[in-house]
Amino acid sequence: MxxxxxxxxxxxxxxxxxxxxxxxxxxxxxxxxxxxxxxxAFLFLAAIVVIGGALLGGQDNGLLIIAAAAIGGYMALNIGANDVANNVGPAVGSKALTIGGALVIAAICESAGALLAGGDVVSTISKGIIDPATVPTTETFVWLMMAALISSALWVNLATVLNAPVSTTHAVVGGVMGAGIAAAGFAAVHWPTMGSIAASWVISPILGGIIAAAVLAFIKIFIIYREDKIAAARRWVPVLIALMAGAFGTYMALKGVKKLVHIDMPHALMIGAGVAVLAWLITHPLIKRQSRGMPNRNQSLRQLFVWPLIFSAALLSFAHGANDVANAIGPLAAIVHAVEAGEVASKVHIPIWVMLIGAAGISFGLVLFGPKLIRMVGQSITKLNPMRAFCVALAAAVTVIIASWLGLPVSSTHIAVGAVFGVGFFREWFTANSRTRLRYIHAYAPNAAKTQYAGVQRRRAARKLVRRAHVNTIVAAWVITVPASAILAAAIFFALEHLFGVVS
Structure with a gap:
């Protein structure tokens, strides 16, 4: 050069x-x-403040309502980021849905459930956690609920950062309890109700795990480890889909139409049975047609569960929006009523704009922050395929029905994650101990493949199919959700009391 x-x-x-x-x-x-x-997310909260200022700025205590609305929006964002992952995570982990498809379905169905079927009446004291008669003034009650709302939102936000799916309803319960103790002492708390909620920490995941494991055992014994898998699937897959449809029919009869009509459990079960029969009549010929010409292997079976799993994810999201959103934004509704009416009521109507904040916030939180927890629930705890994920969805629906029948307060989060645990731990046990699996291998596997199958079984038995580190993190987060929210709420209430001179 x-x-x-x-x-x-x-x-x-x-x-x-x-x-x-x-x-x-x-x-x-x-x-x-x-x-x-x-x-x-900040722009969403800013929009709440701007629109609220335009509509409520001239009212007495309008600024207080606007502040509460912004905090309620923040809470809704965290519900979308954390709680909704349990409904669609298994479908994503099994590859029945892409992450984008799951976000769209969940956002639409959660919002529809909240706005169309969500409860229009909510207990201002979070299902009887505190006695409103013990709260000295309306002003104290307002700041008590404000502290509960802030603390529960902060705790769920922290749990999301730590990759721990927690119950937002339990966070609200803990916040109300802690702020109630700070405002009116330990006598204000309804301890039997708190005891039943504490029991649900154990009941929810165990019941969900047992049902999911039982369904997976049925699928393995009666479909997977059969000489003619496709014939077995034609017989039993429509039955499983009918059971799923019946469970959702019963659930929606109990919860989804409560705005229009009250339906008791016996009538809801009758409606669910009718839905199950109709679902079987529809899906039996469809499954027969879809399975025609399929090779006799497990991959074919997984394809038969994809669409039922997608529909179940949508229905779970709708049911969650209908049932849980009102509980989560209950403190906001309580604040609005107390400020506007100047009194503390045991039950209040939820204004439509409060439900809109809840629905919109959940959708934004899900789209912006939800993928992290969706992948955690669907992929990180244990390996899922459409059949295993279907077991999780069916267990979630059936467990809620059983809990409603028994009058037990359960968490949809704990049920869904417990069902994922149940599927994973059952696979560990089944791989290491199942005689059905061994008989199937010796009877139907080619001679050249038997040695390979035996080696795979030994390796699977030696390793764990559920990641223990995630189990420990999630269970620890469950256990400390209520006390952590309670302590945080008490500290926030005392801070608000000092800043604004609350009379308690």
């Missing part, structure tokens, strides 16, 4: 510079992506 530089060295230097620039651009893009979601 004219300037005496070696072309090879020049090219290497240029390549290094371009690589540095590429790494810098990638870092900038990653940083930008990390602030987009919080930025959009």
């Amino acid at each position: 004219a300037d005496g530089k070696d072309p090879t060295l020049v090219k290497e230097t240029l390549d290094k510079d371009l690589a540095k620039i590429g790494r810098a651009e990638a870092a900038v893009q990653a940083t930008a992506r990390s602030v987009v979601a919080p930025g959009l």
Whole structure:
């Protein structure tokens, strides 16, 4: 070259510079992506404040209602980021749904459930956690609920950061309890109700896990480990789908139409039975047609469960929106009523704008922050396929029905995650101990493959199919949700009392 530089060295230097620039651009893009979601969430909360200011700014205590609405929106964002993952996580983990498809389905169905079938009346004291008669003034009650709302939102936010799916309803319960103790002492708490809620920490995941394991055992024994898998699937898959449809029919009869008519458990079960028969009549010929010509292997069976799993994820999201959203935004409704009416009521109607904040916040929180917990529930705890994920969805629906029948307060979060645990732990046991599986291998596996099957079984028996680290993290988060929310709420109430001079 004219300037005496070696072309090879020049090219290497240029390549290094371009690589540095590429790494810098990638870092900038990653940083930008990390602030987009919080930025959009902030804009959502800012929109609540601006619209609230335009509509309520001239009213007495309008600023207080606007502040409460913004905090309620923050709570709804956290519900979407954490709680909703349990409904669609198994479908995503089994690859029946993409993450984008799950977000769209869950956002639509959660919002529809909240707005169309959500309860229009909510207990201001979170299902009897505290006695309103013990709260000295309406002003104290307002700040008590404000502290409960702030603490529960902060706790669910922290749990999401730590990859721990927790119950937002339990967080609200803990917040109300802690702020109630700070405002009116330990006598204000209805301890028998708290005891039943504490019992649900154990009952919910165990019941969900047992039912999910039982359904998976049925599928393995009566469908998977059969000589003619496809014939077995034609017989039993429509029955399982009918059971799922019947469970959802019963649930929606109990919860989904409560705005229009009250239906007791016997009539709800009759409705569910009718839905189950109709579902069997529809799906039996469909499954027969879909399975025609399928090879006799497990991959074919998984395809038969994909669409039922997608529909179950949608129905679970709708049911969650109908049942849980009102509980989560209950403190906001209580604050609005107390400020506007100047009194503390045991039950209040939820204004439509409060439900809109809840529905919109859940959708935004799900889309912006939900993928993290969706992957956690669906992929990180144990490996799921459509059949296993179907067991989780069916267990969630059936467990809620049993709990309603027995009058037990249960958490949909604990049920769904407990069902995932149940599927994983059952697979561990079944792989290591099942005689049905061994008989199937010796009877139907080719001779050349038997040694390979035996080796796979030994390796699977030696390793764990459920990640214990995630189990420990999630269970620890469940156990400390109520006390952590309670302590945080008490501290926030005392801070508000000091700042605003609350008379308690």
